[in-house]
Amino acid sequence: MTILARPPEETTAKKEQRRRGVTERQRPLWLLTPGGVLMVLVILIPLAVALWISLIDLDQYTLRRWVEAPFIGLDNFVESFSSGLLNSIWISVSFAVLSTIATVPIGIAAALVTQNKYRGRGLVRAVFLIPYVLPSFVVATVWRTMLQPDGVVNAWLSKVGIEGGLWLTGPRSYWALILVEIWAAWPFIYLMALAALQSVDNEVHEASAVDGAPWWPKLRRVILPYLRGPVLLACLLATLNHINNFTLPFVLFGAPAPEDVNVMPMIVYVTSFQSLRFGLSAAMAVLSLVLIAIPLFVYLRAVRLDVHEEGARR
Amino acid sequence: MNSKKLMALAGVTALALASAACGGGDEGGGGGDGKTLNVLIAANTQYPDEFAAWQKDISTKFKAATGAEVKFETFASANDELTKIQTSVVSGSGPDVYAVGTTFTPTAYSTGAFVKLGDEEWNKIGGKDKFNPATLGISGPDEQNQVGIPWVSRPFVMAYNTDMLKAAGIDKPATTWDELGQQAKQMTKGDEYGLAIAYKDNFDPWKFVWGMSVQAGNPLVDGKTAKLQDPKVQKAYDTYFGWLTRDKVVDPAAVGWTNPQAVAAFAKGKTGYFMLTTPTAINSLEQGAVKGKWKFALLPTVPPGATSRPSNGVEAASILSGDNLLVADYSKNKDLAFEYVKLVTDQETQLDYYKKFGNLPANAAALQTLSSDPQLGPVTEAAKKSVATPFTGAWGDIQLALTNVAVQSLPDLGKGSISTQQIDARIADAQKSAQTALDRAK
Numbered sequence: 131m132t133i134l135a136r137p138p139e140e141t142t143a144k145k146e147q148r149r150r151g152v153t154e155r156q157r158p159l160w161l162l163t164p165g166g167v168l169m170v171l172v173i174l175i176p177l178a179v180a181l182w183i184s185l186i187d188l189d190q191y192t193l194r195r196w197v198e199a200p201f202i203g204l205d206n207f208v209e210s211f212s213s214g215l216l217n218s219i220w221i222s223v224s225f226a227v228l229s230t231i232a233t234v235p236i237g238i239a240a241a242l243v244t245q246n247k248y249r250g251r252g253l254v255r256a257v258f259l260i261p262y263v264l265p266s267f268v269v270a271t272v273w274r275t276m277l278q279p280d281g282v283v284n285a286w287l288s289k290v291g292i293e294g295g296l297w298l299t300g301p302r303s304y305w306a307l308i309l310v311e312i313w314a315a316w317p318f319i320y321l322m323a324l325a326a327l328q329s330v331d332n333e334v335h336e337a338s339a340v341d342g343a344p345w346w347p348k349l350r351r352v353i354l355p356y357l358r359g360p361v362l363l364a365c366l367l368a369t370l371n372h373i374n375n376f377t378l379p380f381v382l383f384g385a386p387a388p389e390d391v392n393v394m395p396m397i398v399y400v401t402s403f404q405s406l407r408f409g410l411s412a413a414m415a416v417l418s419l420v421l422i423a424i425p426l427f428v429y430l431r432a433v434r435l436d437v438h439e440e441g442a443r444r
Numbered sequence: 445m446n447s448k449k450l451m452a453l454a455g456v457t458a459l460a461l462a463s464a465a466c467g468g469g470d471e472g473g474g475g476g477d478g479k480t481l482n483v484l485i486a487a488n489t490q491y492p493d494e495f496a497a498w499q500k501d502i503s504t505k506f507k508a509a510t511g512a513e514v515k516f517e518t519f520a521s522a523n524d525e526l527t528k529i530q531t532s533v534v535s536g537s538g539p540d541v542y543a544v545g546t547t548f549t550p551t552a553y554s555t556g557a558f559v560k561l562g563d564e565e566w567n568k569i570g571g572k573d574k575f576n577p578a579t580l581g582i583s584g585p586d587e588q589n590q591v592g593i594p595w596v597s598r599p600f601v602m603a604y605n606t607d608m609l610k611a612a613g614i615d616k617p618a619t620t621w622d623e624l625g626q627q628a629k630q631m632t633k634g635d636e637y638g639l640a641i642a643y644k645d646n647f648d649p650w651k652f653v654w655g656m657s658v659q660a661g662n663p664l665v666d667g668k669t670a671k672l673q674d675p676k677v678q679k680a681y682d683t684y685f686g687w688l689t690r691d692k693v694v695d696p697a698a699v700g701w702t703n704p705q706a707v708a709a710f711a712k713g714k715t716g717y718f719m720l721t722t723p724t725a726i727n728s729l730e731q732g733a734v735k736g737k738w739k740f741a742l743l744p745t746v747p748p749g750a751t752s753r754p755s756n757g758v759e760a761a762s763i764l765s766g767d768n769l770l771v772a773d774y775s776k777n778k779d780l781a782f783e784y785v786k787l788v789t790d791q792e793t794q795l796d797y798y799k800k801f802g803n804l805p806a807n808a809a810a811l812q813t814l815s816s817d818p819q820l821g822p823v824t825e826a827a828k829k830s831v832a833t834p835f836t837g838a839w840g841d842i843q844l845a846l847t848n849v850a851v852q853s854l855p856d857l858g859k860g861s862i863s864t865q866q867i868d869a870r871i872a873d874a875q876k877s878a879q880t881a882l883d884r885a886k
Contacts (some may be wrong), residue, residue: 163712176714189884190551190837191554191555191886194533194556194557274599280697296700298644299855384702385646386844388854403527404523404840
């Protein structure tokens with residue numbers, strides 16, 4: 131603030147120059163230091179350590195003197211590929227994408243349902259948030275109980291004449307995981323969509339009314355375009371959340387997991403904390419990070435996260 | 445501006461360093477009475493109140509004896525504990541005494557972070573002789589390199605429904621696996637089943653396979669060689685899966701059971717045998733319909749397909765199961781640590797612990813006083829006939845590989861049949877990862 135208060139005797143030209151200097155060159159960047167230091171401590175240093183660990187042969191035998199653990203270059207990365215990492219990545223990505231695709235219509239529909247005022251809307255909104263506020267652990271435990279071979283789900287299915295079978299092992303476990311993830315994750319899309327709906331100007335609604343637009347064209351051509359940015363952002367965040375979800379598969383299926391749900395966080399966990407191959411698991415984690423970062427980067431470039439109009443102009 | 449920038453940077457750095465230093469943990473003070481001993485121990489979710497009371501009681505006794513405080517830190521799962529060990533091992537500070545599960549002891553040993561016990565250390569805690577000799581089987585790779593001090597035993601036994609056995613005309617529980625299968629068939633009718641087995645449990649399956657293989661003369665690990673691809677191991681899996689698919693003496697829902705679910709099923713009183721349980725299940729069983737109608741028995745010790753154990757077979761009634769106490773190498777309070785170990789392995793403390801939590805004493809004299817209890821007779825016998833799993837840092841991986849064979853077979857079990865080829869293929873995978881782990885063992 132003190133910098134901006136100029137002595138009156140300065141010429142206009144000088145002033146111009148000085149102002150540009152202030153805004154461009156002498157911006158008080160040092161104010162970013164606390165955040166920067168935190169970033170370094172919390173993100174960059176651990177990331178660097180993870181990179182280093184991925185290059186050394188760190189296991190229970192070398193853990194104690196981990197600084198002296200033998201450097202083995204890219205061996206861990208090579209071994210990752212023969213340890214089923216590619217399969218896990220495929221499972222993780224497909225599971226995450228399918229879950230996101232399924233939650234979007236549910237989330238938007240729920241947001242539309244609670245957009246207009248009516249009696250009990252507050253209650254409906256609160257109920258919609260229940261899956262979101264429940265801890266993942268609780269969700270997984272409850273679903274695990276329901277999906278038992280002799281559990282509630284199979285009991286219901288048999289009432290309508292469907293043979294339930296096993297949900298927590300074998301190929302069906304994959305669909306069980308998606309089902310539970312959808313159940314737990316759709317309110318996130320709902321929240322983002324609702325927030326976007328709330329930001330639609332009243333004039334837009336009025337203009338549509340004046341033009342006599344029926345509800346469906348109004349929804350499709352007027353309202354939904356407003357949702358595009360926030361919902362795409364929500365999709366991105368949701369997909370990343372699905373990929374990183376460890377609690378759900380771990381509690382639902384336990385470790386070792388059935389092959390069909392051996393998602394990335396599970397394989398990294400088992401390699402690290404059950405096989406105690408810290409080097410190998412760090413390599414797996416680094417590879418997963420890189421592999422996720424590529425589409426993420428492409429995607430971010432494509433959408434540019436145009437949530438606000440200003441964002442769109444830049 | 446520059447000086448301001450520097451000052452700000454310095455300030456923030458100082459702050460960051462200070463907060464980093466805060467994470468360093470609180471070690472005991474310089475000397476004398478003000479010391480604190482840190483003990484890492486498993487949380488007891490079954491009896492939390494009693495456990496808190498026990499900790500308080502031990503603290504009081506320890507303070508009276510040594511003048512020092514005991515601070516208990518609990519972990520919820522083996523993985524929590526492992527994480528704690530890892531961070532402590534890397535940083536060289538943390539708990540002074542660890543309570544570590546028996547099968548995890550080899551892994552802990554392989555980190556080299558614990559005090560090796562010589563005569564002096566054993567004498568400090570009252571001598572090696574005070575322990576049930578079987579429990580020392582997993583203290584270290586050999587007599588000279590022991591790190592684990594036996595604390596409690598949780599030997600595995602089976603429970604049987606006395607009424608159901610009687611009704612089927614069976615006068616005594618099975619002592620061979622074949623006999624067990626036969627008796628189970630006799631008892632299976634309608635909604636009653638011969639056996640309760642937790643097929644989906646993450647720890648149970650390998651214990652069956654290990655037990656049957658050891659009894660048949662294959663300890664699974666021979667030096668640096670994994671011996672999973674072996675007819676004896678195959679026979680073990682075949683028997684274990686066959687109860688469900690071939691003999692149909694297990695409730696088909698057991699494909700989804702973990703151990704507590706199998707306990708619950710047996711407690712309903714409609715199952716002849718509940719395989720693989722420990723005295724910690726007594727309370728659950730006494731609260732069920734089976735109350736007063738069940739007894740413990742030794743697990744069979746004659747391998748499947750045989751009427752007597754082969755000459756190289758081992759009479760393994762149970763894996764050597766329970767907890768060991770390990771003293772951290774980095775500890776500055778080693779003497780106090782051994783004082784603590786002495787206190788909790790003394791006869792009186794051990795019996796008290798048994799009464800509160802159902803964990804059997806590792807103390808030989810304390811165990812002897814329990815063997816006259818008719819309900820516990822078989823359990824104390826199982827404690828004496830427990831056999832240690834191979835002492836190698838690779839055991840964790842081998843255990844995981846053995847369990848994985850069962851996990852990946854569950855869909856087939858659900859369909860009601862599994863072929864020998866399928867079992868063989870999965871055993872081959874297990875052999876591969878077991879051998880890889882052994883190759884890495886140092």
